[in-house]
Amino acid sequence: MGYYIRPAVIKDVVKIRRLISFYAAKNLMLPRDQNYLHKLLANYSVAIANGQFVGTCGFRLWQPDWLEIVSLAVKPEFQHRGIGTALIQSVINKGVSLGFSYFFTLTLVPELFEKFGFKKIGFKKIAFKAQADCRHCPKNDAGPGRGSCNEIPLELKVCA
Numbered sequence: 591m592g593y594y595i596r597p598a599v600i601k602d603v604v605k606i607r608r609l610i611s612f613y614a615a616k617n618l619m620l621p622r623d624q625n626y627l628h629k630l631l632a633n634y635s636v637a638i639a640n641g642q643f644v645g646t647c648g649f650r651l652w653q654p655d656w657l658e659i660v661s662l663a664v665k666p667e668f669q670h671r672g673i674g675t676a677l678i679q680s681v682i683n684k685g686v687s688l689g690f691s692y693f694f695t696l697t698l699v700p701e702l703f704e705k706f707g708f709k710k711i712g713f714k715k716i717a718f719k720a721q722a723d724c725r726h727c728p729k730n731d732a733g734p735g736r737g738s739c740n741e742i743p744l745e746l747k748v749c750a
């Protein structure tokens with residue numbers, strides 16, 4: 591089965607939202623609404639296999655020079671074929687082309703990111719992210735990395 595990664599386009603938004611909602615219902619991802627995805631559309635990539643949408647990944651930019659990898663998801667029936675890895679690679683490539691060298695993510699699947707050289711970090715290192723977002727998170731009942739929060743922060747420094 592062949593697949594390719596391309597930038598997301600407006601007609602992908604509904605499919606991206608549905609896939610993220612599917613995993614959010616299983617508590618594996620945070621839900622993202624149509625408005626959020628519409629605003630960040632240019633930051634998203636999608637994977638296409640057999641002519642259909644099968645996965646997505648996006649990024650957010652933080653001051654002064656951090657790029658956060660977000661919304662990584664591949665449809666269950668298309669997993670374990672390297673699509674998740676290819677989506678991460680495409681976002682890293684995009685970030686590098688934009689001049690970013692500090693990447694981070696919050697994930698339940700650190701193994702996948704460690705293959706790229708990502709290392710686990712404490713939430714303190716990305717306090718800007720925790721301050722901006724964690725208070726809106728349904729898993730935040732005892733602070734970042736505590737209580738119901740099972741997200742693992744990782745970072746990657748790419749040498750220019």
Ligand SMILES: CC(C)(COP(=O)(O)OP(=O)(O)OC[C@H]1O[C@@H](n2cnc3c(N)ncnc32)[C@H](O)[C@@H]1OP(=O)(O)O)[C@@H](O)C(=O)NCCC(=O)NCCS
Pocket residue numbers: 613618619661662663664665668669670671672673674675676696697698699701702
């Ligand atoms: C995580 C995810 C995107 C991986 O997509 P994928 O296309 O299967 O990824 P790849 O084929 O490139 O790599 C798969 C590897 O990732 C790792 N991996 C994937 N899911 C894993 C999990 N739940 N636990 C541990 N390792 C996992 C394994 O090393 C796996 O290797 P294998 O195929 O030999 O078993 C996909 O499983 C998914 O959509 N999961 C649900 C949503 C989610 O958890 N998103 C991550 C939020 S950051």
